[in-house]
Amino acid sequence: MELYQKVRRAVLIDGMSRRAAARYFGINRKTVDKMLCFPEPTAHGRSGQTYSRKLAEFTDIIDQILVDDRKVHSKQRHTAARIFERLRDEHGFTGGITIVRDYVAGAKLRSREVFIPLSHKPGHAQVDFGEADGIIGGKLVRFHYFCMDLPHSDAPFIKAYPAEVAEAFCEGACGRLCLLWRRPAVDPV
Numbered sequence: 001m002e003l004y005q006k007v008r009r010a011v012l013i014d015g016m017s018r019r020a021a022a023r024y025f026g027i028n029r030k031t032v033d034k035m036l037c038f039p040e041p042t043a044h045g046r047s048g049q050t051y052s053r054k055l056a057e058f059t060d061i062i063d064q065i066l067v068d069d070r071k072v073h074s075k076q077r078h079t080a081a082r083i084f085e086r087l088r089d090e091h092g093f094t095g096g097i098t099i100v101r102d103y104v105a106g107a108k109l110r111s112r113e114v115f116i117p118l119s120h121k122p123g124h125a126q127v128d129f130g131e132a133d134g135i136i137g138g139k140l141v142r143f144h145y146f147c148m149d150l151p152h153s154d155a156p157f158i159k160a161y162p163a164e165v166a167e168a169f170c171e172g173a174c175g176r177l178c179l180l181w182r183r184p185a186v187d188p189v
Contacts, residue, residue: 001026007035054095055103058087062100066107080104120151127173129164146172 010016022029080101087093108168126149133142144164150159161168
């Protein structure tokens with residue numbers, strides 16, 4: 001991009017000839033001409049999905065077959081070879097099996113479900129409050145419980161409180177962490 005701008009400036013603003021610019025920057029004269037035709041470099045690479053010209057009009061049919069296959073038993077689903085045979089026999093497809101196989105493999109790969117494993121770093125916790133009814137002193141009482149889970153170690157901590165308040169949260173969280181970090185006292189020798 002930097003060379004592109006330097007060449008355009010040298011020729012268009014500073015008045016250097018195209019041939020001199022090509023020699024000075026060490027590039028071909030035709031490249032200089034292309035740089036002067038477009039204000040910005042053209043994008044490289046293909047845009048969008050490309051298929052064989054023979055297969056292009058049949059991709060909707062293949063996609064529909066694959067969608068319908070999701071509703072049937074796995075042993076009843078179409079293989080790429082069977083899809084090729086159906087295209088050839090029912091729809092007049094004149095291409096080869098390889099392009100059908102490649103398209104089917106790509107379509108199946110695009111439609112696969114993706115699972116991202118859940119991972120927790122050490123020290124992270126999940127905290128929530130809940131409500132429960134309990135019998136305390138022979139009387140039915142609704143209490144709020146603080147629940148903290150340390151997913152890395154699968155260590156749960158649950159404690160009941162009369163209300164869901166910040167003090168209960170702080171006491172529950174600090175109390176659990178103090179229990180985890182408490183170390184046995186060592187007598188100095």
